[in-house]
Every structure is written in C-alpha cells, then in structure tokens.
Amino acid sequence: MYLSTSLLRSCVSRARGARPTTLAAAAARPLLSARQTRQSSHSPLGTPLANPRKKVTLGTLRALHKKGEPITMITAHDFPSAHVADHAGMDVILVGDSLAMVALGMEDTSEILLDEMLLHCKSVARATKGAFTVGDLPMGSYEISPEQALASAIRCIKEGRVQGVKLEGGKEMFATIQKITQAGIPVLGHIGLTPQRQNALGGFRVQGKTSNGAMKILEDALAVQEAGCFAVVVEAVPAEVASIITKKLSIPTIGIGAGNGCSGQVLVQVDMSGNFPPGRFLPKFVKKYGDVWSESLKAIETYRDEVKSRQYPAPEHTYPLPKDELDAFAKSVEQA
Numbered sequence: 001m002y003l004s005t006s007l008l009r010s011c012v013s014r015a016r017g018a019r020p021t022t023l024a025a026a027a028a029r030p031l032l033s034a035r036q037t038r039q040s041s042h043s044p045l046g047t048p049l050a051n052p053r054k055k056v057t058l059g060t061l062r063a064l065h066k067k068g069e070p071i072t073m074i075t076a077h078d079f080p081s082a083h084v085a086d087h088a089g090m091d092v093i094l095v096g097d098s099l100a101m102v103a104l105g106m107e108d109t110s111e112i113l114l115d116e117m118l119l120h121c122k123s124v125a126r127a128t129k130g131a132f133t134v135g136d137l138p139m140g141s142y143e144i145s146p147e148q149a150l151a152s153a154i155r156c157i158k159e160g161r162v163q164g165v166k167l168e169g170g171k172e173m174f175a176t177i178q179k180i181t182q183a184g185i186p187v188l189g190h191i192g193l194t195p196q197r198q199n200a201l202g203g204f205r206v207q208g209k210t211s212n213g214a215m216k217i218l219e220d221a222l223a224v225q226e227a228g229c230f231a232v233v234v235e236a237v238p239a240e241v242a243s244i245i246t247k248k249l250s251i252p253t254i255g256i257g258a259g260n261g262c263s264g265q266v267l268v269q270v271d272m273s274g275n276f277p278p279g280r281f282l283p284k285f286v287k288k289y290g291d292v293w294s295e296s297l298k299a300i301e302t303y304r305d306e307v308k309s310r311q312y313p314a315p316e317h318t319y320p321l322p323k324d325e326l327d328a329f330a331k332s333v334e335q336a
C-alpha cells in the first residue's frame, strides 16, 4: 500500500498523541481515502478505459488483413506515449529503435543497446492494455547468429514484456527469422530502407527505384514471409512497388513512406504528433496531425510567467488548514 508523505506525517503526529479532537476526527474517516492516495505528483497516468477493447492478437491482425481493413501502427517510446496510443485504439504499438534519435538524442539508431531498448519496452508494455506490442531488436543484438537473435528476442519477451520483435533485413535474415518464430516469438520484418544499415545504403535513401531494386525488395518480402514473419514493414519504397509487393504477399505489409497500397501504416509518434521544434527536417511521407511541441511550449511559458508573477499557485491549488489549527500554530510559533 502506498502512503503519501503528508499522510505518513499525519499518522506519526496522531501516534504521538495529537489533540483528542483531531484524533476523533481522524478515527471517523478511513485511513486512506481515494483522494489521499492521489495526493502525490507521481500518481499513474489517467484511469483505465471505461470500455476496454479486446486485446489485439495476431489473430486480430490476420482478420483485419483478410477483411482488407488497414492495420494501424504507431511508435511509442515510454509510458505516456504508449498510454495515449493505446487509448486512441492503435492496433499495434511499436517500440521502434527510432527512440535512440527522437527520445534519447543519439546520432543514429546504431548506438542504442538492447538493455536500453528493454527499459523502454517495459514502460510501453505497462501502459498498453489493448494494442499488440512489438519491440525492435537493435543493431548488434541479432546479426551474429540465429542463436544470438533468439536470445535477444527472448529477452524482449521475458524482460521487455512486448509480444513480438521486429528486425531489419530480407533474404539474409531467413534463418534468423525462422529460429525466432520457431521458438514461438512473433517476428515483424522490415525491408526497403533499413535505417540500421544506413552506412551501407549511403544514408536514408528511397529504395526500389529501379526495376532490379524493386525486384530485390519483392524477393526480400517473399523470403521474410516464408521464414515466418507475421507482417513486414516496407520503408521508403515507391508506392507502386509497395502496392505490387503487397498483392504478392499473404502476410500484411505495413508501409512507412510506401504509399496507400500497403495493408497498414506506421508512423513515428513524435513526427506525426508534431512533438518537435519548428525547422526540424521531416521526411516527405510524414503528415503532421498535431502540434504537441507548440502546445507544450505555450503551457510551460505560461507556467513560467505565472510563477514569476505569483499568479500561480492560486488559493485553489493549496491545501486547506482549519482556522483553529492555524491559530494554534501561530500561537506556538510566537511562543517559540
């Protein structure tokens, strides 16, 4: 049971023999009212949904795909961003290694470690009640051998508490994907532009812009499907190519910068919600659905101004003290 500091103090003063009137009043009310448990500024976010939806499973995703209903996926990097995405009814929440750059300020995604990813997976998993959760295997945690990849994937499930893992690569990852899926861990593929390999690709470049390039992506897609992926992210590929690939596959494609012919879409939450300062580079495919950064800036600036001008805190933001207690306190202070 969690006891707030102020409640602890009041319990101690009661135990030390506070005035009988106070004791009687205290005895008349329950030790921990719902209100008291919420007194900390560290209380959990919000309340659970009034009508919680059914948990999304691989079966749900298969059914959506079969119906031709687009699968919605978004990244979340911590408890609050997962909480809001889950409330918004996203089908899949991805703890993408993009968090290295957008949440941790790293140069690129190759810097992030599996242990760091696991910390973020855990916080996202705690917030997510409805969506299917997937954690990215970071660079260095799966390329050495299928055994290494399986060990990392198992950590994502057991420690990170996500339901599946994503890894980048096509044909060359066949044995690795097989190894992980055969252990009962769902794998989401990722082909086209694979950011972990940006140094080999010559940067963040659109893939499949030639007939040969497009054919290579189709071969990669078929290979990851054959190896057991439940779906595959197709990143930065011309829309027509992604559409043809989608039609050739029996598993869903999740597009990012790959047009409207994919079976679903994924975006990085920080990008689509506008949680970045003006002037930041934004890839062409991102649609900005909000202006979270400006809203936060406005709120924090107003708070700063109100603290400076003593407008905040106002009386309604303070805790009441009975007049007789205040008078007694003032008298004690005077006497002291």
Ligand code: KIV
Binding pocket: 075, 094, 095, 096, 097, 098, 099, 136, 190, 233, 256, 266, 267, 268
């Ligand atoms: O890391 C990530 O966020 C991703 C998505 C962009 C697909 O891989």
